[in-house]
Amino acid sequence: MALSWKERVFMALLGTATASGLTVLVLILVEATNILLPADTKFGIVLDAGSSHTSLYVYQWPADKEKDTGLVSQALACQVKGPGISSYTTDPAQAGESLKGCLGEALALIPGDLRQATPTFLGATAGMRLLSQKNSSQAGAILAAVSRVLGQSSLDFWGAEVLAGRDEGACAWVTINYVLGRLVKYSSGEWIQPAEGMLVGALDMGGASAQISFVPSGPILDESTQATFRLYGTDYSVYTHSYLCFGQDQMLNRLLAGSPVLLVRHPCYLSGYQTTLPLASLYESPCVHAAARLNLTQNLTVEGTGNPGACVAAIRELFSFSGCEGPGDCAFNGVYQPPVQGQFYVSSSRYPSVWPEGLGKGFWPCEAHQAGEQAEVLGPSQPLPWAQVEASYPGQEQWLQDYCASGLYILVLLQALGFSEETWANIEFQKQAGGTDIGWTLGYMLNLTGMIPAEAPAQWRAQSHGVWVAGVVFVVLTLAAILGAAAVQLLWVQD
Numbered sequence: 001m002a003l004s005w006k007e008r009v010f011m012a013l014l015g016t017a018t019a020s021g022l023t024v025l026v027l028i029l030v031e032a033t034n035i036l037l038p039a040d041t042k043f044g045i046v047l048d049a050g051s052s053h054t055s056l057y058v059y060q061w062p063a064d065k066e067k068d069t070g071l072v073s074q075a076l077a078c079q080v081k082g083p084g085i086s087s088y089t090t091d092p093a094q095a096g097e098s099l100k101g102c103l104g105e106a107l108a109l110i111p112g113d114l115r116q117a118t119p120t121f122l123g124a125t126a127g128m129r130l131l132s133q134k135n136s137s138q139a140g141a142i143l144a145a146v147s148r149v150l151g152q153s154s155l156d157f158w159g160a161e162v163l164a165g166r167d168e169g170a171c172a173w174v175t176i177n178y179v180l181g182r183l184v185k186y187s188s189g190e191w192i193q194p195a196e197g198m199l200v201g202a203l204d205m206g207g208a209s210a211q212i213s214f215v216p217s218g219p220i221l222d223e224s225t226q227a228t229f230r231l232y233g234t235d236y237s238v239y240t241h242s243y244l245c246f247g248q249d250q251m252l253n254r255l256l257a258g259s260p261v262l263l264v265r266h267p268c269y270l271s272g273y274q275t276t277l278p279l280a281s282l283y284e285s286p287c288v289h290a291a292a293r294l295n296l297t298q299n300l301t302v303e304g305t306g307n308p309g310a311c312v313a314a315i316r317e318l319f320s321f322s323g324c325e326g327p328g329d330c331a332f333n334g335v336y337q338p339p340v341q342g343q344f345y346v347s348s349s350r351y352p353s354v355w356p357e358g359l360g361k362g363f364w365p366c367e368a369h370q371a372g373e374q375a376e377v378l379g380p381s382q383p384l385p386w387a388q389v390e391a392s393y394p395g396q397e398q399w400l401q402d403y404c405a406s407g408l409y410i411l412v413l414l415q416a417l418g419f420s421e422e423t424w425a426n427i428e429f430q431k432q433a434g435g436t437d438i439g440w441t442l443g444y445m446l447n448l449t450g451m452i453p454a455e456a457p458a459q460w461r462a463q464s465h466g467v468w469v470a471g472v473v474f475v476v477l478t479l480a481a482i483l484g485a486a487a488v489q490l491l492w493v494q495d
């Protein structure tokens with residue numbers, strides 16, 4: 001039997017009303033469950049595969065407020081046993097194996113049902129950048145081996161990659177400004193945007209590379225050094241540059257390399273210090289070029305002479321200042337850089353103990369007062385003899401032996417980047433800020449998981465607003481449907 005036009009209109013109205021009602025109901029339920037979800041914890045893992053070692057970080061945050069700021073905290077920092085992954089060239093599988101201890105610790109921390117929802121990343125930095133240059137198939141085999149181990153875990157493995165120096169610097173900048181609450185702050189129920197002058201710069205001292213990142217007061221004139229982001233409704237334009245081969249370990253190799261004889265008397269090592277190392281170990285990376293007639297199977301003996309002034313001069317030889325001498329936007333090695341400005345955080349585990357009284361105020365154990373051409377040894381205090389330093393800190397020879405060299409190196413590097421005695425006070429040497437290790441890892445995770453929204457956060461308002469709008473739409477549609485149905489019914493009855 002064919003329906004009359006009124007019946008068809010009635011059915012259409014009823015159908016539309018039911019469909020709209022159901023859609024709105026589903027929307028409301030989705031919104032409501034979002035709000036009612038218990039404040040569980042979510043986890044994320046980043047492995048920092050550095051040139052000298054790998055660290056695994058577990059981050060956690062409340063599940064229902066992941067787009068808020070300042071809520072991500074560091075739940076675990078595990079130091080992987082053994083060297084950096086780029087050292088496993090002859091046995092790549094071992095690079096994967098080496099991660100298992102820390103992976104076990106991370107898994108023990110994360111409840112079983114949350115592991116599959118735990119984003120996990122591995123980022124390799126300058127050590128792997130150098131290996132990729134030297135032998136890309138070895139680098140590929142190592143990345144495949146670590147990916148296999150991480151992929152086989154119950155975690156949500158997103159991948160392992162070699163980070164570009166620019167991304168490493170930019171992520172370190174995001175990390176420090178995020179943990180210090182300089183991007184946006186949630187305070188007493190409202191969002192506050194700190195003044196732009198509150199932003200801090202990041203100087204990340206690695207073993208194989210060093211990165212500098214900051215917001216300059218003027219424009220950034222070279223696009224290749226610019227990282228731009230929109231975070232919480234604000235556009236940021238950050239200057240960032242990574243100096244490959246200017247990490248402290250590569251710099252130490254470069255300082256010792258190049259000697260035509262097999263005994264080096266070196267001013268950057270304390271007097272009485274002596275060591276022997278395979279010559280080949282200095283020339284493994286593309287940062288150091290071996291002279292053609294060098295027999296790399298031999299050993300090199302290093303004897304310290306403990307002369308900070310001569311050490312600074314030797315370090316400065318590793319920098320090229322040509323083209324950067326006059327005023328202008330240039331740091332060294334011809335690299336464009338606007339003048340440094342504002343407060344800087346240097347992420348390094350090494351320097352706080354080297355400069356116990358602050359940068360430039362006496363330098364243990366060298367007691368060098370100033371770097372640069374005018375380097376001078378403070379008054380009557382001479383560099384300590386190695387035997388005395390070694391005896392004061394038993395078991396720490398591995399770091400102690402290079403303290404003089406790497407401490408003076410950072411001073412020379414800071415000067416080369418444009419810092420001076422007047423701006424020393426703006427530099428903070430920190431391993432952590434707000435309970436979180438400062439480095440690129442947290443910024444990397446926030447970026448890849450989209451946890452920092454581009455627009456200003458208004459979750460709470462947006463969520464309750466969403467439910468409210470949905471509720472109103474639901475009521476209006478239901479009323480319209482009822483009224484429509486009643487009207488049609490009325491017309492029908494009248495016929």
Ligand SMILES: Nc1ncnc2c1ncn2[C@@H]1O[C@H](COP(=O)(O)OP(=O)(O)O)[C@@H](O)[C@H]1O
Pocket residue numbers: 049050051052053084125126127205206207208209210247248249349350399
């Ligand atoms: N406890 C420590 N004391 C002194 N130096 C340390 C300590 N732990 C790490 N380092 C140094 O910090 C640097 C870390 O660099 P790393 O992250 O491995 O390399 P990169 O970032 O260039 O890939 C290395 O030079 C390492 O020797």
Ligand SMILES: [Ca+2]
Pocket residue numbers: 050051125205206207439
């Ligand atoms: Ca590093």
